[in-house]
Amino acid sequence: MRRIWCFFLLLHLLIEPLHANSGLKVRIMQKGLDYGKKIGLEILKQRLKEERFPDWRGQEKSGVGDVDYVLSGISIKTIEFPDASVSLIPGLGIKLSTQHAYVIFSANWSIRTWLFKDHGSCTVSVSGVFVTATFNMSQDSTCHPSISLASCQMSIGGVEVKLNGTISWLHKFFTKYLENPIYRSLDTNSCPNIRQGIQQIDSQLRMLQVPIQIDAFAQIDYCLVNSPEVFQSYIDLDLKGAIYPVRNWTDLAFVPAPFILPDKNDSMLYLGISEYFFQSASLAYYKAGAFNINIAEELSSYFNITTKTFGNIIPEVAQYYVEAHPARLNLMIAAAPVVSLQPDAFAVEICASMEVLAVLPDSTSQSMFTVDITASSSASLTVFEQKLIGSLCLNRFQLSLADSRVGFFEVSLLENFLSYVLQNGVIPAANVKLKNGFPLPSLDQVTLLRPVIKVNEGYLLISTDIDYKL
Template sequence: MESEKILIVWGCLLLWNPLIQSTQLYPGIKVRITQKGLDYGIQAGMEAIELIVKKNGIPDFKGSETLEFLKVDYVDYNFSNIKISSFSFPNISLTPLSGVGVKVLSNHGSTNISMRWEISSPLFKDEGGAALFLGEIFFLGLVNLSRSDTGHPSMKLQDCYVRIGLARISFTGELSVLYNSFAEPMEKPILKTLNKKLCPIITDQLESINANISSLDVVTMFGEDILLDYSLLDSPEITQSSIDLNLKGTFYPVGNLTDPPFQPVPFTLPDRSDSMLYIGISEYFLKSASFTYFITGAFNVTLTTKELSKHLIQNPQGIGSLFSQIAELYIMAQPLMMRILTTEPPVVNLEPNNFTLNIPGSVVMLTKPENTTEEAIVSMDFVASTSVGLAILGRKLICSLSLNRFRLSGPESNHSSIEVLRFENIFSSILHFGVFPLVNARLQQGFPLPNPHQISLVNSDIEVHKGFLLVSTDLRYEPLWKKQRHLDEW
C-alpha cells in the first residue's frame, strides 16, 4: 500500500475532495514541477513501480502453438502465477508536451520473471516451473493528465507502444533437460503474446491507480478545529518545460465548508527552472488562514497572573514595575487576568521583501476576587502591526511574529492621553514578552506544503513578492528499503 501511495502522489501530486463545493476560480496555491524535478522524480517512481509490479505480478496467459520441429500439430500452453523478481530500466525519460501530456520513453529495459506452466498435446501433458528473462524492452507512451468529473486528477495512457526484443526461458522439474532442449521455439510465442498484452496490462494498472485516487482526499486537519484544503481546481497545465498544478489552498473551520467572503486574485510564477519544485503561496491562502483563525477564536488569549509572571520575567523593567504602573492607575484586587481578543481578521499584506500582519483587537484587564465573578478594570481597543518571519522546516512553512508598532485607543471621557500612552507601554511589553511567545509557539506547527509522499524538501528558499510567497526547493527521496533498514538497525 505504501508503494502505491508513492506512485499515486508523485504522479498526480495532489488530489480533490468532492465534499467541498466551491465557486473558486483562481488558485490559492500554485505548484510547478520543472524538467529537473521530473528527471529526479523518476528515481522515486521507478522504485514504486517495481514494488507494485512485484506485488501484483502479470495476469495469466495461455495459447496454442504448432511445434513443427517435433511434428506436433499443436501444443496448448498456460502460464500462471507470473511474478516479477527484478527489473531494470536504466534509460527512462519524462518529457512534458505542451497542452498534450507527458511522454514516457524507455529502452534497454530488462526483467526476470518466475512462473508456473502447463502444456498439453496429443502426445504428452506436463506442468512445472520456469524462469524467464526478458531483455531489450522498449516502451513509448503518452500519459494524459486531466481532472475527472468528480474533481480528482486522472491519468490516461495514450499511444502506447511496447516491444520486447529478447526472451530466454529455463524450465525446472524432472524433465527440465528435455524441455530446455527445445526452449528456444517456445520463446517466440511468449514474445508475441507479451508484446500484445503489455499495453492493456499497463492501462489496467493506471485504471487501478485512478480508482485509488478517487478514494482519497487532501483535506487535512490543521490543529483540532481547522481544515486545510489542497484540492486540485482544474486539469494540470503542461508546457514544454514544466507541469503546473492549481490548488484550492483554502482553510475552513471544522463543520463549516463555506468559502470565505473573498476570492483569490490571479498571480503568475516567475519563469525559473533552477529548482525542481516551485510553490506559489498567494495572499488569499494567508487571508483564508487569518479569517478561519479569527472565526475559531484561535487568536484570542487569556493570561493569568501566573502566566504573566512566567513570560514577563524577561522584561528588563521587571514584572513588579509593570504591575506597580497598573496599580497607580487603578485599584485592583488579585488575581489579575488579561484577555486579548481580535475584533476583526488580521490584515495580511505582501509586498516585495516585506510580509506584515496588522492585528485589530481589544485588551481587557480583569480581576476575579474569590467567590465572585470576573470584574473588568479597563478595556481598550488596539492595533498591533507585526512583521512575519518565514522559514522552511522539513515539509512545512514556519511563520513567526515580531511586534513593530502598537497603538491603543479608548473613549476620551474615560482615559486621558497620558493614561493611554502609559498603557501602550505596558501592553506593548505584555504582548512582546507574554503573548507573542505563545502565538509563535502555536505557529511552530507550521503550514504543510504540498509535496509528494516519501519526499523531503532540501535547498529551500523563500521570497516575498507582491501578492504571493515563492518557495524554491529541490527534492530528496528516501527509498522504502532504506527506511526499513534504519528501523531494523534501530
C-alpha cells in the same frame, strides 16, 4: 508496468471547470520529472522482483500433435530500463518511453503431448522491449486530479527460453512452443494492463482527501481550480489554497489576486502561496476565536498580575483599589489580522482591544479599563516536516483608552508594560499556535529537500527539491 505510472503521479498529486485564480500554485519542473522517473523505475524493479505471477498454461499446435504447456513459479531475476525517458507534451500531458529494456525470469515448465511428457526449470530472457505511452492530466467534476491513458505502443525484440530437463535433445525443438505464447502474451496484454493500472490510479485519485484539517480551529482546501497546464519544461497546478474554520465552508467574501511564478529552473518544485492563502487563514482563526486569550494565564509562569501591578504605573488604579486583587487581561481581536506580502517583508496588522479586570474576593470580576490596540508585526517562515511554520515578532503598537472605571489616564503610562506583556504573553501564545504549521501538499515518504523561502509582492515562493524514501 502499473507501478511506474503510479509513481509519476508522485509529483502530479501535489495538486472548477472555468479558469479561476488560485491561492496556491505548484510548478513541477523537468528536473522533478526526471527524478520521479528514476525513483519510479527503482520502485517498479523492486516490486516486480518481489511479485509472484500466476501460472501460464495453454496449448500449441505442432507436427506431432497438440503440445500442452505450463509455466509456474515465475520469478523475475533481472530487469533493466537503460534508455528510459520522461518528457512533457505541451497542452496534453506526460510521455514515457523506454528502449532496449530487458527482463530475465526463471520458472518451472512442463510439456505434455500424446507421445511423451517432460518438466524441469527454465530461464526466460525478454530483450529489446520498446514502450511509448502518453497520459492526459485533468480534473474531474469534484475538483480532484484525474489521469487517463492517451496512447500506448509496445514491441518486443525477442524471447529466448533455455530449458533444463531430462530429454535434452528435445529441448531445442520444443522451446518455440514456450517462446511463442510468452511473446504473444506480452505483446497483447502489456498496453491493456497499463490502461487498467491507470484506471485504478484514477479511481484512487478520486478518493484523495483534498480538505485537510490543520488543527481544532481550521481546515485547508487543496481542491484543483483548473486542469493542470502542461508546458515544454514544466507543469503548473492551480489549487484553491483556502483555509476555513472547522465545519464552516462558507465562501470567502474576497478572491485571490492573480500572480505569476518566476521563470526559474534550478529546483525540482516551486510552490507559490498567495496573500489570499494567509488572509483566509487569518479570517478562519479569527472566526474560530483562536486569537482571544487570557493574557494573565499566559504570563502566570513569569509573575502574577494584580491591581497593584497597574497601580504602580497608573495612580488612578492605586486610588480606586487600595487593596491588591488579582487581575485578568482579556485580549479580543476586533477583526481578522491583515496580512501583507511585499518583497522580503511579511507583515501582519492587528486591531484588538484589551480589557483589564480586577478579580474580587467573591470571585466576581470588575472591569478596570479597556484599551484599543493597533499593532504591527512581521513574520519569519520556515518549512519543517512538510509544514509551513511562522513565527511573529512585534514591531510597533499604539494604544487608546476606550473605557475606564477608574477615570481618565494617559495610556502612554501603559506602553512599556503592555510592550512587555505583548512580547512575553501574546506573541509567544500566538507562536505556539503557529507551530502547528500549515500542511503543504505532499505524499507519504516524500520530503522537501533544502527548501528556500522568498517573499515577493503578493505571494510567497518556496523553491525546493524532493526526496523519496524507498
